[in-house]
Structures are given as structure tokens and as C-alpha cells.
Amino acid sequence: MPGFNPAPILVNTLASHHHADLIPASPSTSESAESDVEAEVETYASSEAELKVGLCPPIYAEVGILTGGKYIALSLLGQGYDGRVYICIPTSTTPPIHTESGVEAVPSRNLHAVKIPSSQSEVHILRRIAECLTTTTIASSRMSETNFPRLLASGLTWHATHLIRGPTLLALLESLLSQHPSITPTPAYPHIPKTLILHIALELVRIFHFLHSLEPTVTHGDVGVGNIMLECRGTDGKWRKLGFPKVVLIDFGAAREHGCSKLPTRRKEKEMEAALAQERFKVFALLKMMSRDEDAEDEVWMLFRDTVAGVRWKDAVERPGGVLQFREFLEVFEGVIEDRKACVSVRELANIGVLMRWVMECAL
Numbered sequence: 001m002p003g004f005n006p007a008p009i010l011v012n013t014l015a016s017h018h019h020a021d022l023i024p025a026s027p028s029t030s031e032s033a034e035s036d037v038e039a040e041v042e043t044y045a046s047s048e049a050e051l052k053v054g055l056c057p058p059i060y061a062e063v064g065i066l067t068g069g070k071y072i073a074l075s076l077l078g079q080g081y082d083g084r085v086y087i088c089i090p091t092s093t094t095p096p097i098h099t100e101s102g103v104e105a106v107p108s109r110n111l112h113a114v115k116i117p118s119s120q121s122e123v124h125i126l127r128r129i130a131e132c133l134t135t136t137t138i139a140s141s142r143m144s145e146t147n148f149p150r151l152l153a154s155g156l157t158w159h160a161t162h163l164i165r166g167p168t169l170l171a172l173l174e175s176l177l178s179q180h181p182s183i184t185p186t187p188a189y190p191h192i193p194k195t196l197i198l199h200i201a202l203e204l205v206r207i208f209h210f211l212h213s214l215e216p217t218v219t220h221g222d223v224g225v226g227n228i229m230l231e232c233r234g235t236d237g238k239w240r241k242l243g244f245p246k247v248v249l250i251d252f253g254a255a256r257e258h259g260c261s262k263l264p265t266r267r268k269e270k271e272m273e274a275a276l277a278q279e280r281f282k283v284f285a286l287l288k289m290m291s292r293d294e295d296a297e298d299e300v301w302m303l304f305r306d307t308v309a310g311v312r313w314k315d316a317v318e319r320p321g322g323v324l325q326f327r328e329f330l331e332v333f334e335g336v337i338e339d340r341k342a343c344v345s346v347r348e349l350a351n352i353g354v355l356m357r358w359v360m361e362c363a364l
Contacts, residue, residue, distance in 0.1 A: 063088060063114055066158050071114050074106070082253040087163065088114045108233075111163045112152060118159040122252045125218060126151040126159070132214055143210045146231070146246050147203065164248050165233035167359050169200070170225040173290075175362035192290060194301050195344055196244065196352055201287045201304070202330075202337045203247035204228065208283050209326035212276055219275045221254030223282040232356045243349055244341065245356055277320035284311040284324060300336050307332070 063073040071088040149161035230245035258272040315322040
């Protein structure tokens, strides 16, 4: 699911089924973007934002049909091999706000993400995650429901979650290729602030450690930069001016529960061990891709870099138990990364906020 800037969407007041194209703001420099984060809500005033009656793509009608009229599609957010995701408003929502120009603005808190088609297994796993996050044992793991899509409603072939307000990790990497004015990319890979990488690594490992610790355990099945989102806004739509983005793992269409089948116990255990090891490798390989910069004076960074670089696919295939465990990573790095984040200056936090805002503009 690609990133989305949840500014109020402008829609035609005459349309019976509202739809709006997303109108991106023009790219900002670091200075202007920093001043922009003071604004709690943006309105993209453009004549292109008004859609004439009858121009709504026919495919959008599937949302109303399959949800039994519970949702109206505003825009196609993204699509993959297993379905499409739409930005929608519930038909039961508070009526949109009328502006002086006669155009209606949909408050971002009323926007949901609806996936069509959706499997019942995906809905089941999202429900299990939500239930497990309420237990006292899981609460101590520093996980929260904000690290996962929050299930709001579902049917036989669809489900709705809260709209995640931020870009994907893929968008962050691609945007930095165009060289943000405040950073200097390296020849090997675009430079991302090391503290931001460590934050993303810690939250990502916590997320997968949580999934792999469930009983029965869960594997996501589709680890990739396009399925990791960096949420930069709260549910009220307000921009987080300071602080790190919340890492959210999305798209559980390929997720699988292990330990529920009727296969012989030993065969079942071996399959589960292999699936867990291969997913651990993919997570650490993703972090390795983001940590190519060298900094001999930064001991924590170099230890992190060497640790993720040492995870090999050969071990995941031949020696599943030999792949670095998420628990082992957290034992070494959780405390030091949290301490490092606690010591970050307000200026650096503001710069991270400006960078994330710029990435969202590029993603649009």
C-alpha cells in the first residue's frame, strides 16, 4: 500500500458518489517544509480537485457493491497481485464540511482504507493481532496496535482498516535518490540519518518478534519495503512536527499461521522453523541494505551494521536455527537504541520531521 498524504480531500459537491484525485503540494525546500509542519491541516486548492459528475472510474463502484453500500470510494490507493486498496469514507460518516468555494472537504479522521478482495484468513490474523495486543504479557513488549493496520469492519470479500498516514519505506528510499537538500547520498546507497535507521530497525524487529512469538506463530509472508509504512500523522490528521515516525507493517494477504495443521509433529516443526528463519533473514537483509554507510567513530552503528551483515541466506536454508534470532538482536540493541533516541536533539527530531514531510510530497 503506497503512502498517502491525508490532507482534506476536495470533492465535487454535485457528485452522488464522491471521488477526488490527490493533488500534491509542490516540492518544498528544507526551510519551507519546516515552516509547513506548523500547519495542522492542508487544503490543496486547485481546480483539478473538482471531479465532474460521471467521470468516476467504473471500477470504484465495486467498493459500494461488495461492502453493501457501507463505503464510498474516493481514490485508488494502491493495488497488488492479491487485491486493490481504496481510500474510502463510510456512508454513515459525518457529512463533509462545506467551504466558501462550494467544495466539500472530507476530514482526514473519516478516511478509511478498504481492501478488495480480502481473504478471511487475513481478517482472522488481523483480529488475532488486535486481541493479543490487549494482553498483559504482550503489553510489556512495547508493541501497540499502531504498529499494525487496525481492523474497523469486514465482509466476505473485503475489509476496512484505519488509513495509515505516511509513506512506505520504499518511498523513503526512492525519494532520497533525488537528493533531499539537507542530506548527501553516498555512491552505494542514499544516505538516511543513522538514528532514523536504528529506530526503524528496532521497531521492525519488535514487530516481527511479536508475530513469531504468537501461539500459533504467524509469519507475514511478504517482507518488503513496499509493505512497511512510516506513519507521520496521528488519527486526527495532525502532522507530527517532532519525533520519529511510527513503523507499521501492512498487507497480511500472504500471512500464515503455523502450528495449526494436522501434519506429523516433526514435519510441522521443521516447516515452521524454516519459515521463521527465512523471514528473519529477509528482515535483516532489508536492514543490511539500509546500513551500508561506515562510521568507525560510532561504535553502536558499526556493531549494528556488522550484525545485520552477518546474517546469511545459506543458514536460513540449511541451518534454520543458526539465523540470528529477533530476541538476540533485542537483547543487544534495544537498550542502546532507546538511549540514543532519548539523547537526540530537538533540532535533529525536527529535521527528521522535515525529511519525512518531503518524502511524502515526493511520493505523491
